[in-house]
Amino acid sequence: MRTETIRLYEGREDVTLTTYLLDDSPELLKGGARPAIVICPGGAYLNCSDREAEPVALRFAAMGYHAFVLRYSVYQEGCGGTPDWTKPIEPKLQCQYPKQMREMGMAMRLIKSKAEEWYVDPERITICGFSAGAHNCAMYSVNWNQPVITEYFSETAEIFRPAAVILGYPLTDYCYMKESMKKDPMIGGLFSISNSAFLGMPDPGNELLEEISPVYHVTEHVPPTFIWATASDELVPVQHSLRMAYALADKKIPFEIHIQVLLFVLGFSFSRTVRIMLSKYKMDDTESSTQNISDERYMRIEAPV
Numbered sequence: 247m248r249t250e251t252i253r254l255y256e257g258r259e260d261v262t263l264t265t266y267l268l269d270d271s272p273e274l275l276k277g278g279a280r281p282a283i284v285i286c287p288g289g290a291y292l293n294c295s296d297r298e299a300e301p302v303a304l305r306f307a308a309m310g311y312h313a314f315v316l317r318y319s320v321y322q323e324g325c326g327g328t329p330d331w332t333k334p335i336e337p338k339l340q341c342q343y344p345k346q347m348r349e350m351g352m353a354m355r356l357i358k359s360k361a362e363e364w365y366v367d368p369e370r371i372t373i374c375g376f377s378a379g380a381h382n383c384a385m386y387s388v389n390w391n392q393p394v395i396t397e398y399f400s401e402t403a404e405i406f407r408p409a410a411v412i413l414g415y416p417l418t419d420y421c422y423m424k425e426s427m428k429k430d431p432m433i434g435g436l437f438s439i440s441n442s443a444f445l446g447m448p449d450p451g452n453e454l455l456e457e458i459s460p461v462y463h464v465t466e467h468v469p470p471t472f473i474w475a476t477a478s479d480e481l482v483p484v485q486h487s488l489r490m491a492y493a494l495a496d497k498k499i500p501f502e503i504h505i506q507v508l509l510f511v512l513g514f515s516f517s518r519t520v521r522i523m524l525s526k527y528k529m530d531d532t533e534s535s536t537q538n539i540s541d542e543r544y545m546r547i548e549a550p551v
Contacts, residue, residue: 282366285374291378292320319346323341347386350383390467418460424455475505484505
């Protein structure tokens with residue numbers, strides 16, 4: 247496996263794309279291209295969680311995918327940790343919307359430009375995110391062919407198109423989130439500082455909240471999507487996943503959704519979920535489903551054995 251951390255901006259160490267490229271082998275693909283997956287960790291736009299980065303990349307690598315971890319612009323600028331939820335934070339312009347989904351565009355463009363060198367099939371690149379990272383992926387899925395991406399980079403839309411989307415406990419409706427957070431002051435405090443980090447203000451108006459809510463922007467151009475969440479998640483309620491599923495269904499986008507009965511632990515990912523599953527529905531089955539959503543029934547990105 248070849249690993250390399252690539253800085254997406256000159257002069258910034260915090261926004262990077264880390265590669266997990268499987269070595270070619272005469273016993274496997276003999277120089278053939280593999281599907282790839284770009285992983286966006288969560289972290290409330292305050293940080294990028296390590297537990298939703300390399301462990302997930304290695305799990306997908308074991309399935310036969312080339313994997314990439316995108317560490318996008320966040321408030322802590324790669325330093326880790328979370329600011330005090332109970333105190334206001336000073337906004338930073340360099341980590342505000344829409345930088346994060348444009349950085350996904352930068353990652354897609356880079357991977358496709360090196361597809362031949364890296365043995366990546368450019369038609370079989372999936373994006374996968376968790377929590378805030380899933381929000382970024384969902385936003386990208388509804389904007390990859392929009393001027394906010396294409397005109398910004400002065401590129402045609404096709405270079406930015408993902409083959410599929412995987413959303414783990416995604417935040418998809420900020421308007422709903424604003425109302426639901428009123429019930430819990432502690433979680434509401436996190437929502438406020440996350441808004442300050444992502445949007446530059448703790449209490450944005452509904453017009454902006456709707457703009458950054460992918461459920462209101464689903465079109466026929468959204469790729470096939472796999473969603474999974476937990477019914478007991480109090481931080482990002484399961485209603486976000488259900489609302490996204492309804493939006494996809496309304497536009498007849500192929501999708502699959504799995505709702506777990508699970509003891510909620512903030513920031514779990516594939517590897518951790520295996521150990522804390524309480525219900526009879528095993529995460530191993532969900533892992534298989536994320537691989538199956540990539541089969542020829544949807545977008546022909548099946549991984550090699």
